[in-house]
Amino acid sequence: MKTLLPTSTAGSLPKPVWLAQPETLWSPWKLQGEALIEGKQDALRLALADQQQAGIDIVSDGEQTRQHFVTTFIEHLDGVDFEKRETVRIRDRYDASVPTVVGAVARRKPVFVEDAKFLRQQTKQPIKWALPGPMTMIDTLYDAHYKSREKLAWEFARILNQEARELEAAGVDIIQFDEPAFNVFFDEVNDWGVATLERAIEGLTCETAVHICYGYGIKANTDWKKTLGSEWRQYEEAFPRLQKSSIGMVSLECHNSQVPMDLIELIRGKKVMVGAIDVASHAIETAEEVADTLRKALQFVDADKLYPCTNCGMAPLPRGVARGKLAALGAGADIVRKELAV
Numbered sequence: 001m002k003t004l005l006p007t008s009t010a011g012s013l014p015k016p017v018w019l020a021q022p023e024t025l026w027s028p029w030k031l032q033g034e035a036l037i038e039g040k041q042d043a044l045r046l047a048l049a050d051q052q053q054a055g056i057d058i059v060s061d062g063e064q065t066r067q068h069f070v071t072t073f074i075e076h077l078d079g080v081d082f083e084k085r086e087t088v089r090i091r092d093r094y095d096a097s098v099p100t101v102v103g104a105v106a107r108r109k110p111v112f113v114e115d116a117k118f119l120r121q122q123t124k125q126p127i128k129w130a131l132p133g134p135m136t137m138i139d140t141l142y143d144a145h146y147k148s149r150e151k152l153a154w155e156f157a158r159i160l161n162q163e164a165r166e167l168e169a170a171g172v173d174i175i176q177f178d179e180p181a182f183n184v185f186f187d188e189v190n191d192w193g194v195a196t197l198e199r200a201i202e203g204l205t206c207e208t209a210v211h212i213c214y215g216y217g218i219k220a221n222t223d224w225k226k227t228l229g230s231e232w233r234q235y236e237e238a239f240p241r242l243q244k245s246s247i248g249m250v251s252l253e254c255h256n257s258q259v260p261m262d263l264i265e266l267i268r269g270k271k272v273m274v275g276a277i278d279v280a281s282h283a284i285e286t287a288e289e290v291a292d293t294l295r296k297a298l299q300f301v302d303a304d305k306l307y308p309c310t311n312c313g314m315a316p317l318p319r320g321v322a323r324g325k326l327a328a329l330g331a332g333a334d335i336v337r338k339e340l341a342v
């Protein structure tokens with residue numbers, strides 16, 4: 001990438017009110033059939049326009065075609081029964097009714113490839129596509145078939161690799177795996193979490209990223225964060241293993257969080273997507289606040305490897321707030337770019 005400090009978002013953006021209920025996770029669609037397909041494409045175009053207007057360099061679909069970052073992918077797989085639901089504790093944090101794995105999991109057909117082709121047609125800018133990571137997928141399911149988290153994760157890694165290869169062929173420049181579960185299950189991350197992620201990127205020539213965060217700004221997450229104390233050192237557990245992995249980029253949470261910035265040193269050599277936008281607050285950052293976070297991060301990551309980003313997805317935020325935050329991200333990166341050019 002030629003631009004210095006190329007900006008991007010972690011992935012999701014709010015959906016228009018005519019497509020789905022705003023500020024709601026798992027919000028049901030308001031359209032059906034052909035109208036829904038067309039509506040999702042229109043929403044994707046608007047999400048792209050918002051990013052372009054804000055000067056975002058690496059653009060995404062804003063996840064406009066999916067109801068949820070994990071569930072929508074799983075819905076397209078064989079072996080998972082969405083009628084048969086069990087209550088499980090997600091990320092050791094909150095109970096949710098989830099579908100059950102009842103047989104061998106398989107991908108019948110591509111899940112997001114048509115959407116990625118559509119986005120590719122709309123822009124010549126680099127595009128990033130987010131997929132759920134294997135560990136976060138198994139954590140959002142009840143497994144009555146494999147009865148082994150590790151075994152199921154390897155199966156999902158194989159399926160994700162099929163999807164990732166087709167996304168790459170569709171023209172995606174960066175494929176990102178969302179693994180918020182890496183901040184919770186430290187032993188599993190080191191035993192097989194990173195290894196399954198490496199399986200998911202096998203054979204890819206495009207850039208690859210992993211996004212690890214403290215979650216959307218929903219109550220279960222903000223309550224959990226209150227229990228983490230004054231220094232959030234969770235990244236310390238996964239970063240040494242990730243630093244040695246074949247994953248090229250790491251997307252992490254920084255601004256307004258209690259993550260000590262020097263933990264970035266643990267992934268020295270990787271490209272780092274630094275979260276300079278808080279997604280758990282409706283307050284819109286100033287460009288100067290964004291610039292300040294980036295300047296601090298520059299102590300621990302070389303300028304040519306720093307990718308200004310958001311802490312997490314912005315799906316649950318009001319659209320106006322998300323737009324304001326996108327603009328702040330673009331303007332803040334610009335300030336630091338100019339400083340580096342001097």
Ligand SMILES: [Zn+2]
Pocket residue numbers: 010178180211212213214215216311312313
């Ligand atoms: Zn996130």
